Amino acid sequence: MAHYRCDYPMRWSDMDAYGHVNNVQYLRFFEDARIEAFGAHRAGEDGGSMLDTGILVARHEIEYLKPLTWRPEPVHIDLWITTLKGAMIEVGYEVYDAPVDGPRVRYALAESTLVLYDLAAERPRRLTETDIARLEGLRGGPVPFRARRRKSA
Amino acid sequence: MAHYRCDYPMRWSDMDAYGHVNNVQYLRFFEDARIEAFGAHRAGEDGGSMLDTGILVARHEIEYLKPLTWRPEPVHIDLWITTLKGAMIEVGYEVYDAPVDGPRVRYALAESTLVLYDLAAERPRRLTETDIARLEGLRGGPVPFRARRRKSA
Amino acid sequence: MAHYRCDYPMRWSDMDAYGHVNNVQYLRFFEDARIEAFGAHRAGEDGGSMLDTGILVARHEIEYLKPLTWRPEPVHIDLWITTLKGAMIEVGYEVYDAPVDGPRVRYALAESTLVLYDLAAERPRRLTETDIARLEGLRGGPVPFRARRRKSA
Amino acid sequence: MAHYRCDYPMRWSDMDAYGHVNNVQYLRFFEDARIEAFGAHRAGEDGGSMLDTGILVARHEIEYLKPLTWRPEPVHIDLWITTLKGAMIEVGYEVYDAPVDGPRVRYALAESTLVLYDLAAERPRRLTETDIARLEGLRGGPVPFRARRRKSA
Numbered sequence: 001m002a003h004y005r006c007d008y009p010m011r012w013s014d015m016d017a018y019g020h021v022n023n024v025q026y027l028r029f030f031e032d033a034r035i036e037a038f039g040a041h042r043a044g045e046d047g048g049s050m051l052d053t054g055i056l057v058a059r060h061e062i063e064y065l066k067p068l069t070w071r072p073e074p075v076h077i078d079l080w081i082t083t084l085k086g087a088m089i090e091v092g093y094e095v096y097d098a099p100v101d102g103p104r105v106r107y108a109l110a111e112s113t114l115v116l117y118d119l120a121a122e123r124p125r126r127l128t129e130t131d132i133a134r135l136e137g138l139r140g141g142p143v144p145f146r147a148r149r150r151k152s153a
Numbered sequence: 154m155a156h157y158r159c160d161y162p163m164r165w166s167d168m169d170a171y172g173h174v175n176n177v178q179y180l181r182f183f184e185d186a187r188i189e190a191f192g193a194h195r196a197g198e199d200g201g202s203m204l205d206t207g208i209l210v211a212r213h214e215i216e217y218l219k220p221l222t223w224r225p226e227p228v229h230i231d232l233w234i235t236t237l238k239g240a241m242i243e244v245g246y247e248v249y250d251a252p253v254d255g256p257r258v259r260y261a262l263a264e265s266t267l268v269l270y271d272l273a274a275e276r277p278r279r280l281t282e283t284d285i286a287r288l289e290g291l292r293g294g295p296v297p298f299r300a301r302r303r304k305s306a
Numbered sequence: 307m308a309h310y311r312c313d314y315p316m317r318w319s320d321m322d323a324y325g326h327v328n329n330v331q332y333l334r335f336f337e338d339a340r341i342e343a344f345g346a347h348r349a350g351e352d353g354g355s356m357l358d359t360g361i362l363v364a365r366h367e368i369e370y371l372k373p374l375t376w377r378p379e380p381v382h383i384d385l386w387i388t389t390l391k392g393a394m395i396e397v398g399y400e401v402y403d404a405p406v407d408g409p410r411v412r413y414a415l416a417e418s419t420l421v422l423y424d425l426a427a428e429r430p431r432r433l434t435e436t437d438i439a440r441l442e443g444l445r446g447g448p449v450p451f452r453a454r455r456r457k458s459a
Numbered sequence: 460m461a462h463y464r465c466d467y468p469m470r471w472s473d474m475d476a477y478g479h480v481n482n483v484q485y486l487r488f489f490e491d492a493r494i495e496a497f498g499a500h501r502a503g504e505d506g507g508s509m510l511d512t513g514i515l516v517a518r519h520e521i522e523y524l525k526p527l528t529w530r531p532e533p534v535h536i537d538l539w540i541t542t543l544k545g546a547m548i549e550v551g552y553e554v555y556d557a558p559v560d561g562p563r564v565r566y567a568l569a570e571s572t573l574v575l576y577d578l579a580a581e582r583p584r585r586l587t588e589t590d591i592a593r594l595e596g597l598r599g600g601p602v603p604f605r606a607r608r609r610k611s612a
Contacts, residue, residue: 009468011487011490011491012322012323012490012491012494013322013328013330013487013490013491015322015323016318016319016321016322016323017318017321017322017323017325017376019323022319023180023210023213024177024180024181024184024319027176027177027180028177028470028472031177031470031471031472032470032471032472035471035531036531039531056217057176057217058216058217059214059215059216059217059300060176060213060214060215061212061213061214061215062212062213062214063211063212064209064210064211064212070323072494072495072498113300147212147266162315164334164337164338165337165338165341165475165476166334166337166338166475166481166483168475168476169471169472169474169475169476170471170474170475170476170478170529172476175472177472181317181319184317184318184319185317185318185319188318188378189378192378223476225341225342225345329486329516329519330483330486330487330490333482333483333486334483337483362523363482363523364522364523365520365521365522365523365606366482366519366520366521367518367519367520367521368518368519368520369517369518370515370516370517370518419606453518453572
């Protein structure tokens with residue numbers, strides 16, 4: 001079990017008219033974090049890329065915990081896999097600062113549901129044994145969301 | 154009970170390198186839809202605006218149902234209130250086309266949790282009777298998400 | 307000679323942390339204005355589209371005249387052709403408000419140089435007689451930039 | 460004379476539906492490059508920041524030389540000052556790759572005109588001797604634009 005950690009450089013334009021990083025931009029950060037994490041995880045292994053076959057975003061869920069203001073220094077993003085099943089990969093994220101002299105400051109928690117998709121056949125495709133072996137190293141626990149989730153209808 | 158309907162003009166740049174409207178941009182659309190819906194609902198009533206006192210985004214949840222490609226014609230966004238309680242407003246959204254000669258085509262379903270915030274006092278503030286009376290007209294049912302939701306931990 | 311006029315809806319997120327429409331976003335507006343103007347000009351004529359063969363952006367120049375703040379009402383963008391020569395189309399823009407009871411308020415003036423490009427052959431392609439005939443109706447004068455331009459080196 | 464060099468990380472979303480970094484995004488890159496260059500130049504000197512008093516963007520000019528595709532590695536941006544006069548700072552930019560085994564690959568050349576602005580007094584303010592002394596180290600030659608510039612009207 002391991003989390004992939006990105007040091008993500010914000011852009012000044014990530015701030016909105018309220019002077020905080022806009023809530024929508026966090027999902028933009030996660031887009032790059034996924035590309036980096038899956039790419040980095042891939043390197044040094046078998047060289048193939050799941051991205052070659054297509055991954056669709058099926059769902060996002062995000063909780064905002066604390067406002068974030070732009071500064072030149074990157075913000076940290078941890079990324080880990082919460083579910084690997086069928087054609088589905090679920091990814092957890094935490095956006096935070098890790099001061100040397102104090103506790104971690106959390107800005108957001110989130111989860112994305114991704115679906116492996118065979119672009120040629122135009123349908124979802126199941127994770128192979130190879131896919132699972134390759135992603136196993138990024139497995140982590142459930143996202144510690146604060147909001148009580150509704151039961152399914 | 155009523156849904157507020159926006160005719161939302163997409164931008165060509167909402168598309169990403171895959172040639173579809175990027176998943177992150179939907180939340181951008183909702184930002185404008187909320188401003189329009191709350192502003193429009195306000196007009197002709199008492200003239201005050203909840204936006205004057207500050208509304209924070211605390212949570213988003215979104216399901217993507219079908220890829221959307223840019224075209225000059227606007228896409229429809231329905232917006233309605235699913236919860237009004239304490240300091241919290243929950244808003245549902247549906248992104249869709251409504252062809253004259255066929256069934257509605259759904260691209261996404263989503264929900265946002267907003268918190269009324271007293272910027273001067275730096276703390277959440279409860280919905281007043283006036284707020285609730287004003288927003289009552291936008292009440293609707295729960296968002297018909299497809300994914301089975303996890304129970305709370 | 308005619309200018310094509312867009313009524314362009316801004317997005318709340320076009321504002322930056324200074325609370326004004328960010329200088330970069332004006333070029334985003336022009337991207338959509340070009341697509342609308344060239345598409346609208348095309349409709350009702352021969353049905354073909356220059357966009358089918360590819361248009362590359364080779365140059366932009368923009369002057370900012372007055373800060374613009376987001377509001378629900380669209381801003382006006384005039385677009386016209388300043389040069390048609392060889393493989394090159396130059397387009398002028400003016401971003402403005404036109405109050406009923408006063409003079410036009412100008413926010414920006416700009417010009418783009420576009421190059422027709424044959425994507426299959428991977429080289430610029432000259433404007434045909436048909437292209438020129440089709441675009442003739444959008445011809446206008448030079449952009450009334452305020453800055454004294456440097457002579458060529 | 461010295462150029463300030465940024466190693467600028469692109470985002471996947473900087474690409475548009477054509478699969479290239481969108482022409483508008485280059486100006487977004489320059490926004491961050493200016494903040495970094497002026498901030499970095501400031502550090503270790505007198506600690507004051509010109510940004511504290513406000514800098515307005517008055518003009519941009521940009522030439523696109525070669526399409527750029529996203530990759531995980533940063534692109535280089537050189538930034539230097541071409542003019543310091545009155546209340547005006549003009550900044551040149553070059554976007555490029557510098558392969559170890561070959562010539563520099565140029566993607567774009569650009570220039571911005573910035574105006575120092577006294578936000579309290581709501582008017583431009585002249586560069587002081589201190590401002591000029593501080594910026595002197597970033598002085599460089601004119602931007603080697605390729606397009607022949609029109610004479611002033």
